[in-house]
Amino acid sequence: MTSVSQFLDVSGRPMLPAAPASRPKPRANGYWPPTEIAPGAVFPYDAANWQTQEMGDWLPWIRSPDAEINIFRDRMVARTRDLARNDGWVAGAIGRVLDSTIGGEYRLSAKPDYDALSLVDKAFDADWADEFQVAAEALWRGFSANIGRYNDTSRQMTFTQQCRLALRHRVVDGESLVVSHWLPERISPMAAGYATSFLMVDPDRLSNPYQMVDTRYLRGGVEIDDHGVPLAYHIRKAHQNDWYNSIESMEWERVEREDPDGWLRVSHSFDHERAGQNRGVSLFAPIISRLKMLARFYGVTLQAATVSATFGTYVTSPYDPAMVEDALDGGDEELNSYQAIRSDWAEHRPALLNGVRVPTLAPGEKIESVSAERPNGEFSPFTHEMLRGLAAVLGISAEQVTNDYSEASWSSARAGIVEAEKTYERRCADFDSDTAMPMYATWLREALERDLLPLPSSVWATDPIEYLTPLARCEWLGAARGWVDPVAERQGAILGLDAGFSTLERECAKQGMDWRENIRQRARERKMFDELGLPPPEWSGKEVTATEASKKPEAE
Numbered sequence: 001m002t003s004v005s006q007f008l009d010v011s012g013r014p015m016l017p018a019a020p021a022s023r024p025k026p027r028a029n030g031y032w033p034p035t036e037i038a039p040g041a042v043f044p045y046d047a048a049n050w051q052t053q054e055m056g057d058w059l060p061w062i063r064s065p066d067a068e069i070n071i072f073r074d075r076m077v078a079r080t081r082d083l084a085r086n087d088g089w090v091a092g093a094i095g096r097v098l099d100s101t102i103g104g105e106y107r108l109s110a111k112p113d114y115d116a117l118s119l120v121d122k123a124f125d126a127d128w129a130d131e132f133q134v135a136a137e138a139l140w141r142g143f144s145a146n147i148g149r150y151n152d153t154s155r156q157m158t159f160t161q162q163c164r165l166a167l168r169h170r171v172v173d174g175e176s177l178v179v180s181h182w183l184p185e186r187i188s189p190m191a192a193g194y195a196t197s198f199l200m201v202d203p204d205r206l207s208n209p210y211q212m213v214d215t216r217y218l219r220g221g222v223e224i225d226d227h228g229v230p231l232a233y234h235i236r237k238a239h240q241n242d243w244y245n246s247i248e249s250m251e252w253e254r255v256e257r258e259d260p261d262g263w264l265r266v267s268h269s270f271d272h273e274r275a276g277q278n279r280g281v282s283l284f285a286p287i288i289s290r291l292k293m294l295a296r297f298y299g300v301t302l303q304a305a306t307v308s309a310t311f312g313t314y315v316t317s318p319y320d321p322a323m324v325e326d327a328l329d330g331g332d333e334e335l336n337s338y339q340a341i342r343s344d345w346a347e348h349r350p351a352l353l354n355g356v357r358v359p360t361l362a363p364g365e366k367i368e369s370v371s372a373e374r375p376n377g378e379f380s381p382f383t384h385e386m387l388r389g390l391a392a393v394l395g396i397s398a399e400q401v402t403n404d405y406s407e408a409s410w411s412s413a414r415a416g417i418v419e420a421e422k423t424y425e426r427r428c429a430d431f432d433s434d435t436a437m438p439m440y441a442t443w444l445r446e447a448l449e450r451d452l453l454p455l456p457s458s459v460w461a462t463d464p465i466e467y468l469t470p471l472a473r474c475e476w477l478g479a480a481r482g483w484v485d486p487v488a489e490r491q492g493a494i495l496g497l498d499a500g501f502s503t504l505e506r507e508c509a510k511q512g513m514d515w516r517e518n519i520r521q522r523a524r525e526r527k528m529f530d531e532l533g534l535p536p537p538e539w540s541g542k543e544v545t546a547t548e549a550s551k552k553p554e555a556e
Contacts, residue, residue, distance in 0.1 A: 065277035070220040073279060077173050077204070079292075080282045084172055087295055089387060090284065093394055093401055097171055098164050100396075100424055101431065103479025103512060106160040108144070108440060110136040113470035120467070123456035131454050132471075134516075139447055140440065143194050151443075153181045153199035159439075165200050166269070166435050175270035175280030176435060177201040179235070179255060180263070180442050196443045203280075205236040206268075209252040219278040222268070223254070228276060232256045233266050262465070264442050269434035287393050294386045301379055395423025421481065432476050441472035480512040 043049040050056055083090040110133040117124035144151050144159030151159050166176040177200070184195045206221040208214065217224055223232040234252045238245035257266050270280025284291070384398065391398040397416030399405050447453055448464045448471070455464060464471075496502040508515040529536050 065274040066214060066219045066279070069277065069279050069281055070214055073174075073220065073281075074204070076282055076285055076288070079288050080172050080284045083284065083288065083291055083295075087291060089294070089390065089401065090291060092403070093390060093396075094168065094171055096396065096400055097394060097427075098167055100420075100479050101427055102160065102164045102167055104160070105477075105512070106163045106436065107477040107512075107514065108137050108140045109133075109475040109477055109509070109514070110140075111473045111475055112136075113473045116470045117467060121456050128454070128456070135453055136444070136447075139452060140443070143196075143443060150186050150194070151197060153179075153183070153197040157200075162198060162200055162439075163431070163436060167431055169200075169203060170269060170271075170280070170431070171283050173203050173280070174282040174285070175203045175268065177203050177206055177233075177235075178267040178269075178435060178439065180265050180267075180439075182263075194443065194446055196446045198439055198442075201235060202239060204239055206233055206279075207236060207240075207252075209234050210250070222278045224278065228278075230257050230268065230278070233268065263445060264438055267435055267438045269431070271430070283393065287389055290386060290389060294383065297382065395427070396420045417481070428476070428478060432474075436476055437472060437474060440474060441468060444468065444472050475509070477509055477512050477514065481510045 043051075046055075050059070084094060085091075112124075112129050112132050114124045114126060114129040146158075149155040149157060152162060157165065162178075166178060169176040179199045179201050181197045181199060182195050183197055186197065187193055187195050208218055208221055212218070214220065218234070221234045222230050223234065225231055233255050235255055237248035237251045237253055240249050242249050255266055258264055270277075271283075273281065282288075384402065387401050388398045391401045394401070397420055399416060400420065444453075445465060445468060448455075448468070493502065493507050497504065497507065504518075505515045508518055526536065
């Protein structure tokens with residue numbers, strides 16, 4: 001037998017032979033077969049190289065999105081929730097996202113698409129749209145903020161609180177799950193007169209019955225068809241770790257996405273990062289390991305600070321170890337005399353300073369201290385660098401995560417807010433289209449069926465539900481964006497209005513306000529000034545635009 005020797009690389013893999021001096025001709029078709037690598041061009045892309053120290057042990061798998069997510073979903077979510085419970089930075093970042101997106105009140109701004117509806121009937125015009133908007137918003141307020149919480153199946157939360165919880169699940173768990181319920185017993189004046197109600201469901205309960213592995217048509221509790229359309233959701237009747245409901249935790253209910261008449265039953269919302277994905281991934285997934293390291297760094301630094309707050313003392317003797325050993329073996333009288341001097345000095349000649357005894361030592365002795373060193377100078381830069389990674393993932397500025405604007409100028413703070421607003425607007429748009437608007441449309445369908453909203457008479461010749469999509473078009477007023485420099489930014493807003501780059505409705509929406517309410521309130525205030533005989537304020541007189549104001553000469 002003949003043995004063949006091979007050269008191995010640092011990873012133990014056989015090394016490819018070097019390219020020959022003359023490049024051989026390719027095959028007849030001009031291409032190298034896929035199982036062979038053309039000499040002289042081993043790795044066209046560095047990203048494909050496996051022979052370097054950096055890339056040799058980096059061999060991730062290619063998997064389908066469901067294979068990547070569904071198997072490991074519970075562990076990722078559990079770790080994220082642990083950070084949300086015990087890490088102040090993570091808890092604060094989650095609160096900042098919710099406060100900046102949902103805010104204290106999530107208000108409906110109905111926007112029926114009368115341009116599309118006018119193709120069906122010319123009665124759908126701007127005047128009708130205004131009438132419909134006022135009526136729809138009034139009815140929705142009575143439903144969504146009812147004091148009895150009848151909008152919530154469990155009667156615990158208002159609509160705004162439901163939205164906040166749904167977005168929190170989407171940020172922490174990567175997905176939210178809303179199930180609509182029809183409860184006819186709630187149609188009464190006490191219950192705001194609607195049978196529609198919504199239940200926020202923990203996404204943990206969405207799973208395959210009896211923990212079965214995924215199949216072609218069942219992915220992480222989501223039942224799909226050949227086109228990937230979600231048909232139904234398999235939801236546990238109780239959480240799998242609810243010890244007080246252990247029997248129902250092993251029972252699943254199949255809830256269809258829509259009823260036979262098209263009434264939406266389930267709204268499952270998550271960020272689609274890959275085609276064919278059926279479950280969501282936490283927003284914190286890319287930085288969980290770094291956040292855990294940061295938490296450990298905090299603990300180690302705190303321990304070092306505690307140790308450095310203490311110190312140890314010891315007395316050095318003028319005798320070296322050899323002399324002490326000889327004295328102990330031979331009973332040296334000099335050492336005995338030395339010990340007697342130390343005892344007499346400490347007991348009979350104490351030194352006092354304002355009543356406090358000062359340690360006194362025999363000749364040749366001194367006190368030394370031991371202190372622990374810790375990298376105080378590296379702590380703040382390191383933590384800020386780690387938190388900048390958290391800010392990048394959340395799409396906000398580092399100052400918003402740390403709440404530290406000590407090193408930020410007005411321009412940098414404003415630039416950070418402008419960039420963060422892009423993420424906020426995108427996140428709001430996703431949440432509105434996936435969660436808030438479907439909930440509104442589900443309620444709106446009941447209001448239309450019960451003839452509670454103004455519609456042209458010709459529409460009732462057909463089913464008004466056919467026009468649900470254009471009728472349910474809407475926007476949502478969330479958290480106010482606020483001002484960094486109120487004077488400069490408000491002047492800029494007025495200039496935009498004067499130039500036609502913006503509208504009063506849009507400017508009010510940025511601050512979480514309804515422009516109609518502002519105008520009505522302003523009219524009431526001006527009227528009350530007149531009724532009480534008070535001199536009207538400057539703003540109630542002739543309106544002066546920012547452009548005109550800038551042309552006025554400065555007051556002397």
